[in-house]
Amino acid sequence: MAGLVLGACAADDGPTSTEERDPLRNGPQGNVAQFIVECELSHLAYDDPIVLPDLPGESHLHQFFGNVDITADPDYDRVIGSDTSCERRSDTASYWAPALLDETGDVVMPTKLTAYYRPGPGVDPATIEPYPAGLMMVAGDAGADDEQPLEIVAWGCGTGSVREQRPPDCRIQFDGDTELEPTTPTSLRLWISFPDCWDDTRLSGLGSGAHVRYSEAGTCAESHPVPIPQLQMAIDFPAVDPSGLSLASGGTETAHADFWNVWDQEALENEVRVCLNRDLVCGVSS
């Protein structure tokens, strides 16, 4: 039957932790409330204002999207109101992930980032609260030595439903006929889903006792009682031969991403209120 595709791909490998996981987020857009932002690459830098604050040049190489003034400096007041590489001019937040490298170690330049903001799976849309200004989050495990759960980190092709734990070959094959070049190349896409429950107190918190975590079966735990939008970041790259790809943080299994809420806070609050709280699909992406 025509319908969404949820959870099928996850069934094979299952979650890596004992935590009960919600279904994969994929399938056609239009059934779940969302607002979206599309951004170009802003800059590449060996900086990480969350993990290595005030230590410029000490990080693995990151690709930054959104706010154009992000460095290792975690000072919110310095970057609020900066310009953005996003189409939505009020989104001056920062999104970053380790650079993707080809087999020779060269950077595979991303073509764009799409940020999907939605209620977490099964979470009552009316209860979602905006991120507090300055909230910092990390999703995925930079130190992973094995595949991560597809619900958090996945590779796919464009906006399609394919979700794999290693980058798939997204180049369309034509039965061995190399003469037929696609007019418009598709993309290799990295999907990262962020936690959707907040502890109502801290703006950041690495390691044990993180300030954010994932909802389970549509509910935020008592320790992290505030449902916040689930950010799903999708970074597109040219469809390349996936063999030999790695990330600046290690193998492709180390995929992770960071988000710093430097949105124009009023604009963010408006989108949460009029789109998510009212359960509306305010836009769809390519």
Next chain:
Amino acid sequence: MIGSDTKKARRAAAALIGAAVLVAACGGSDDSSDSTAAPSAAEAPAETEAPAATEAPAASEAPAETEAPAATEAPSDGVRSVPDDYPTIQEAVDAAAPGDLVLIAPGVYNEAVDVSTDELTIRGLDRNEVVLDGEFELENGIRILGASGVAVENMTAINYTVNGFYWIQADGYRASYVTAQRNNDYGIYAFDSVNGVIEHAYAAGSPDAGFYIGQCYPCNALVDDVWGEYNGLGYSGTNSGGNLTIINSQFNDNRAGIVPNSGSYELCYPGRESTVIGNVVFGNSNPDTPSKGLADLAYGTGITVAGAHRNVVERNLVYDHERAGIAIAPFPEENPNDDLPEQDEWEVPCEVQREEPLAEVTPEDLVADTYLVWNPYFNRVADNSIAESGLADMVNSGFGTPTEELGNCFAGNTFTTSQPADLETLAPCEGEGSGDWTVDAFDPIQIVTYEPPAPVDYQTVELPPLPQLPGMDDPENAPASPAVGLPAAVETGSIALPTEPFYSSAG
């Protein structure tokens, strides 16, 4: 029988025939070029002499619906004037109650207005002089969010980073006497909305489409007397149809004119049952436009039914196209989100389809390196006048499925060339066809290998000057007219084949 082959067989056939890559409709993968560094919306003053309404709040400043400005008493007549009663359109809208009329005086308004209240009528006093200007900073001129029955009349929206006028999940909508130019997705856009009318409207310079109705079945929508030029597509509708009628309209000098289409990237597939009658469609081979998505796929065609079903295309005047005048063609979708609906699912209403339990789809069904082919079934092309087409006046083609099994029919058209040749004999609308389908058959691989001209940036593309089109009658005194009970029934039988354009482009 069409339904006899399995999904996998169809997919495999598609993979064998050819593979290449397409961008899904609704927003392509071209870069969203950086806008110039721009001031924050809040400090953007109106460029021309605007009335007091230059305060230009970003949408985010909208107070909650219930917080009407305390200073303003609710008017007894339900008319809320901008800027006399409220300095901004947003404040007037937020204060308004269902049934009210928001009346906007001439001026330039740097606003992105969000509407969440049912049955408002939002009206400019002068179509051409009430101008909402997003200045490439703000997203949508007027965005109607799940509110039913909101009508927008007699105004212009330009330079928005997303859409000019945008209805989301509305039951009842109407756009009348509106102009939209240089907006980065669509000029006038109704998404997941039903029971609406778009009429006496103009849209130019949008990369995706000037006019778009998407994700509804049945849509119950009427597009009447609209004019789209210099867009990627004049009209586009993904997964829409069902009492959706496009009449008496003009689409010229877009990349492609009218394109109903299907795809699994949004809900409610396939696109089906749009009726396209009495339109003038010409010169849609214009490289000097912005473009996204399907606009490139359909470049150089007047009317393309892209993988949609049971559409009716009659009595249209179609001429001067680089590729095809009217093409009934497949849409090969890369990176699908689902498999094709079976034939017994083709008439399932959108509201039912979207709620059905999700199919379990194994990874083999969604392989990365091929695509899903939406073939066009049971479309009717009759009594059109088609001329001056580069490739063929009429094209009928399947992809993976033999064209003769699609059930499309052609009759009574005035035309010179077709692919395959002698199409009206092969596929008549009454009786059995005969002939050889292989003569001059269209090769569908060219759909995915065709290289359209490069897009032009939407902010800087040269466009015809804004036409000074007639506005509504007596906007100051006409009563509020919320969008309820729409659309009125249309007698399409009396619509004649047009003989010349309705509008003359200044471009």
